[in-house]
Amino acid sequence: MSLNKLGTIGQSSAMQDVFSVLxxxxxxxxxxxxxxxxGTGKELLVRSLHANSTRNNAPxxxxxxxxxxxxxxxxxxFGHEKGAFTHAIRSRPGRFELADGGTIFLDEIGEMDLTLQxxxxxxxxxxxxxxxxxxxxxxVDVRIVAATNRDLEAEVAAGRFREDLxxxxxxxxxxxxxxxxxxxxxxxxxxxxxxxxxDKQQRSRLTLSPDxxxxxxxxxxxxxxxxxxxxxxxMTILCDSSSITPADLPHxxxxxxxxxxxxxxxxxxxxxxxxxxGFQWPRIQDLNxxxxxxxxxxxxxxxKLLLEALQQANGIKNQAAEILGVKRTTLIEKLKKKKxx
Numbered sequence: 001m002s003l004n005k006l007g008t009i010g011q012s013s014a015m016q017d018v019f020s021v022l023x024x025x026x027x028x029x030x031x032x033x034x035x036x037x038x039g040t041g042k043e044l045l046v047r048s049l050h051a052n053s054t055r056n057n058a059p060x061x062x063x064x065x066x067x068x069x070x071x072x073x074x075x076x077x078f079g080h081e082k083g084a085f086t087h088a089i090r091s092r093p094g095r096f097e098l099a100d101g102g103t104i105f106l107d108e109i110g111e112m113d114l115t116l117q118x119x120x121x122x123x124x125x126x127x128x129x130x131x132x133x134x135x136x137x138x139x140v141d142v143r144i145v146a147a148t149n150r151d152l153e154a155e156v157a158a159g160r161f162r163e164d165l166x167x168x169x170x171x172x173x174x175x176x177x178x179x180x181x182x183x184x185x186x187x188x189x190x191x192x193x194x195x196x197x198x199d200k201q202q203r204s205r206l207t208l209s210p211d212x213x214x215x216x217x218x219x220x221x222x223x224x225x226x227x228x229x230x231x232x233x234x235m236t237i238l239c240d241s242s243s244i245t246p247a248d249l250p251h252x253x254x255x256x257x258x259x260x261x262x263x264x265x266x267x268x269x270x271x272x273x274x275x276x277x278g279f280q281w282p283r284i285q286d287l288n289x290x291x292x293x294x295x296x297x298x299x300x301x302x303x304k305l306l307l308e309a310l311q312q313a314n315g316i317k318n319q320a321a322e323i324l325g326v327k328r329t330t331l332i333e334k335l336k337k338k339k340x341x
Contacts, residue, residue, distance in 0.1 A: 036176030039226030058102030066111035080132035110150035193232035217266035
């Protein structure tokens with residue numbers, strides 16, 4: 001099993017390219033636009049990005065822009081004041097306020113109404129919001145990560161998405177590949193999900209027969225990782241034997257792959273590329289070597305970064321905050337918490 005240091009599974013060259021970009025941008029505050037088909041794991045990737053960022057002690061706030069009615073989305077994003085509309089019986093903060101200091105994830109941003117896109121653009125440019133029914137401006141310090149399964153360039157050309165917002169979001173574009181383009185990752189994920197759900201169902205470990213491995217590797221997985229995960233859960237519940245055979249598979253899969261005897265051998269997992277000399281993500285071995293629980297280990301890493309930034313800035317907190325990409329008030333709060341003068 002290859003669990004990437006960003007918390008996601010994959011050894012294919014396509015995913016290693018994704019991991020390489022994420023490792024570079026995670027410590028920054030750059031805005032990222034994640035694109036890819038439904039079910040490819042965009043939210044999981046963004047959660048991993050937040051966990052490996054300098055904002056990991058602050059909130060991660062996701063919102064699915066396509067799942068909330070348009071007339072309610074503005075209030076969800078920016079909050080509202082008491083009496084702003086029917087049933088607004090009290091003032092309420094929105095997702096941007098809740099994410100202050102952390103990361104807000106705007107999933108399916110391609111579904112957002114044009115009038116709201118203007119307000120998102122303002123947050124990106126000015127770092128400020130205004131509640132529905134309010135008259136005061138609130139400053140927010142958030143990292144914005146957006147995702148969509150739509151072709152936003154085509155949406156811009158069709159007049160359904162603002163061109164200026166597209167370019168403000170697309171600072172770091174990240175294309176998440178569909179599962180069918182990830183080669184040996186398919187069987188890696190099969191094994192991972194089988195272990196996960198066998199443990200959950202408290203049953204002995206299931207294996208995949210050689211022919212089943214061929215079939216699952218050849219299937220197109222139109223629902224991507226989400227479809228594969230759901231299928232493996234179904235197998236752990238319905239399969240009576242200790243091995244999953246072609247007889248256990250649905251006709252939908254068997255009909256697509258064709259004659260089993262003519263299928264190629266599954267692709268082997270690709271060797272993990274070594275990171276270029278320089279930055280290396282901490283490993284579990286590092287955690288063990290320090291003999292520290294995870295929280296204490298992360299606190300120690302953060303403290304060392306704070307001290308290094310102060311040293312580079314000759315003790316000037318404004319400059320140290322700029323080096324770390326945080327507000328001065330955030331830096332001071334962290335220094336107080338760690339009792340650093």
